[in-house]
Amino acid sequence: MSLHASQIPPGFTRIASHEDSEEFFLNVGPQHPSTHGVLRLVLRLDGETVREVVPHMGYIHRGIEKMGEKQSFIQYIHLTDRMDYICSHMNNLGVCLAIEKAMDIGVPERGEYIRVIVNELQRIQSHLLFWSAFGGDLGALSAFLYGFKVREVITDIFDEMCGARLTMNFFRPGGSAHDVSASVFARIADFLPELDRAMAEFDRLVSGNAIILRRSKGIGVLSPANALAYGCTGPVLRGSGIAYDVRRARPYSIYDRFDFAVPTATEGDCYARYAVRMEEMRQSSRIIKQALKELPDGPHRSKEKPLYKLPAGTYYSEVETAKGVFGTFITSDGTPKPYRIHNRTPNFCNLSVFNELCVGHKIADVIAILATLDVVIPDIDR
Amino acid sequence: MTTLFSIHLATAATAPVTPLFLLKGFLGVVAIVLIGTTTLIWMERKVSARIQARLGPTRVGWHGVLQPVADMIKLALKEIITPRGADRFVFYLAPFLPITASCLMVAIIPFDFHIQVTDLNLGVLFLIGISGIGVFGVLMAGWASNNKYSLLGALRSGAQMISYEISFGLNMLLIVMLSGTASLREIVLSQQGTVADWWIIKAPVLGVAGFILYLISTTAELNRGPFDIAEAEQEITAGFHTEYSGMAFALFFMAEFVNMMIASFVGSILYLGGFLAPQFGWAPLDAALDLAPGWLWLGLKALFCIYLYMLLRWTFPRPRIDQLLALEWKVLLPINFTTLLAAALLIYGGLL
Numbered sequence: 001m002s003l004h005a006s007q008i009p010p011g012f013t014r015i016a017s018h019e020d021s022e023e024f025f026l027n028v029g030p031q032h033p034s035t036h037g038v039l040r041l042v043l044r045l046d047g048e049t050v051r052e053v054v055p056h057m058g059y060i061h062r063g064i065e066k067m068g069e070k071q072s073f074i075q076y077i078h079l080t081d082r083m084d085y086i087c088s089h090m091n092n093l094g095v096c097l098a099i100e101k102a103m104d105i106g107v108p109e110r111g112e113y114i115r116v117i118v119n120e121l122q123r124i125q126s127h128l129l130f131w132s133a134f135g136g137d138l139g140a141l142s143a144f145l146y147g148f149k150v151r152e153v154i155t156d157i158f159d160e161m162c163g164a165r166l167t168m169n170f171f172r173p174g175g176s177a178h179d180v181s182a183s184v185f186a187r188i189a190d191f192l193p194e195l196d197r198a199m200a201e202f203d204r205l206v207s208g209n210a211i212i213l214r215r216s217k218g219i220g221v222l223s224p225a226n227a228l229a230y231g232c233t234g235p236v237l238r239g240s241g242i243a244y245d246v247r248r249a250r251p252y253s254i255y256d257r258f259d260f261a262v263p264t265a266t267e268g269d270c271y272a273r274y275a276v277r278m279e280e281m282r283q284s285s286r287i288i289k290q291a292l293k294e295l296p297d298g299p300h301r302s303k304e305k306p307l308y309k310l311p312a313g314t315y316y317s318e319v320e321t322a323k324g325v326f327g328t329f330i331t332s333d334g335t336p337k338p339y340r341i342h343n344r345t346p347n348f349c350n351l352s353v354f355n356e357l358c359v360g361h362k363i364a365d366v367i368a369i370l371a372t373l374d375v376v377i378p379d380i381d382r
Numbered sequence: 383m384t385t386l387f388s389i390h391l392a393t394a395a396t397a398p399v400t401p402l403f404l405l406k407g408f409l410g411v412v413a414i415v416l417i418g419t420t421t422l423i424w425m426e427r428k429v430s431a432r433i434q435a436r437l438g439p440t441r442v443g444w445h446g447v448l449q450p451v452a453d454m455i456k457l458a459l460k461e462i463i464t465p466r467g468a469d470r471f472v473f474y475l476a477p478f479l480p481i482t483a484s485c486l487m488v489a490i491i492p493f494d495f496h497i498q499v500t501d502l503n504l505g506v507l508f509l510i511g512i513s514g515i516g517v518f519g520v521l522m523a524g525w526a527s528n529n530k531y532s533l534l535g536a537l538r539s540g541a542q543m544i545s546y547e548i549s550f551g552l553n554m555l556l557i558v559m560l561s562g563t564a565s566l567r568e569i570v571l572s573q574q575g576t577v578a579d580w581w582i583i584k585a586p587v588l589g590v591a592g593f594i595l596y597l598i599s600t601t602a603e604l605n606r607g608p609f610d611i612a613e614a615e616q617e618i619t620a621g622f623h624t625e626y627s628g629m630a631f632a633l634f635f636m637a638e639f640v641n642m643m644i645a646s647f648v649g650s651i652l653y654l655g656g657f658l659a660p661q662f663g664w665a666p667l668d669a670a671l672d673l674a675p676g677w678l679w680l681g682l683k684a685l686f687c688i689y690l691y692m693l694l695r696w697t698f699p700r701p702r703i704d705q706l707l708a709l710e711w712k713v714l715l716p717i718n719f720t721t722l723l724a725a726a727l728l729i730y731g732g733l734l
Contacts, residue, residue, distance in 0.1 A: 024530070026530050026531075026534075027530075032619065033615050033616055033619060034615075034616040034617070048534070048538075048703055048704075135699065136616065137616045138616075138699040138700060139607065139608060139610075139614065139616060139698075139699045139700025140697075140698065140699035140700075141434075141696065142430075142433050142434045142696050142697060143699075145434040145435060145436065146434070146435070149435060206699075209698075209699060211608065211698060211699045211700070211701050211705075212699050214701065214702075214705055215699065215700075215701070215702060215705075362702055362703065362704065363534070363617050363618070364611075364614065364617050364700075364702045364703065365702065366617075367616050367617055
């Protein structure tokens, strides 16, 4: 099949791997049931077999970083909600940490504990969403609803805590916007045993299912070398056997006080990434239990400043979100607004390895691989 | 029992073909199709909802029983959109083939001793032949839509249906061998007696194995989940009917439900004694059970099969296309041949 140059979609280096091939291009997205938003993929296919994948992004680009230059540092926090909207607390924390580092703001004990509890709860919520979507993408539609039923509890807790269910805008430099009431902590404590029961059910329903195992084991193998070369982080990196977690490698907040494991798997395939996330939920639950036990009384936030003016210079902070390393890089010229602000978002790097994982697999595997990379598109486009 | 090759090729005794007979037959089939699809659409919504810890439709009528009617009205009012570059003739012809094939198959289902449009002496062969027409509809829809998703779905569906038709056919052949007849009515009558005379129990191990194989191969044949790779929403949006809207889509949708209904009827006829009331060898109970009409028993048995299909669909993830075909050619086909061979040996040895 010969194609005119104008018929070749952008991003492809070759149109066919051999002379008499009958390869064709298939456009997937931006409106497609399993691209988890507005991701567009163009596949070069030989029958059902994938030869090359080119992801296209930019369908939800809002220019968040440019908008940040026109707003004060505090106003920028709520914009990070709109990046990875599943991990909004963790994104907020990333920005707050950079500001605290620049202005040397301390955080009271209670504020730190609130941060850890809320962050870990959101990590569980994000992985629950992953579990639901993974089941749904492999055709187990009922799994989707089972996951969301549990996730809803966490969303309701956040609703009571800060009035928002998705875009939290809760953390501030020096602590959080307001204190967390005892009833919220009670609900969190009640939720943890419920999570354990749900996890046991998830394992019964999906983890050991023969079809799930055949659809995910040996599919989309990411080698440790590739994972490092492409800058993959989070469960995608740990699924390939590299135990790098910012919470452990360079602890921020008070993560150095808690006893938790950094789960890894060596296979690097879809199932390894799935298993790592399942174990991370259990570890997050452990952290929350410890934090709830030690939770001190006192102020939730250090004294608020009338104006957050960062001294001229560059500042960088890193947090481990549910998806990977979320970095905030601020260049300040001493004014109340950032001169330039940039976020290193985990999903961008995690998606970049997509083509490497998909080549040689079938169309259905592309969906499974995309699900286990667990990408959130607004985080890629920003 | 009758011998292996006692299939009579003479025409079975049926009612004389008069215009009135044709009209009655036509109306009967249409009534069964309409009642069946509306019931099944409602049941599928409710069963899936219960599995997923939801309530399902509750607003339209008592427990949402009128929901299928509302669905149909909605679909009937929708515009049928023809994609640019579509082969219009084939595009509009395609939806009629599966539903026609399904209606034809209803005509040979025996609902009671004397409720059947026509009894073909090669009814099983007729079923296999007519179910092939449905595949044409799917292939034509996929090709005529001028859409790569549709084409992929149609190709998948073709590969899948043709593969599983072999299992389906061999599976029916097992019962044909056991009962010594290919007429559906005669197959039911060969199971007269108690529950132990139904083929699922009467043929030791073979009956249960055959029934399970029947469920698996028909699930694939019906393009239903978990083997719905031809319309795998997560991969190829809606497969072969991606470009269909309104009543054109509704016809595909209805055909799917009618096919499921027929598969359940045939499954009950082959393995569960069809319209025969279950008899347990205790006279008072047997007499009471026998009071209910045969069509009710067939309906209940079919509902049981339908419930199994729905459980399968809503609890299992979807295998990949190559895994699905490997399952057929490497697992189901050898097992089917083994059951046939075992049945032949049993019959030869005079055990059945």
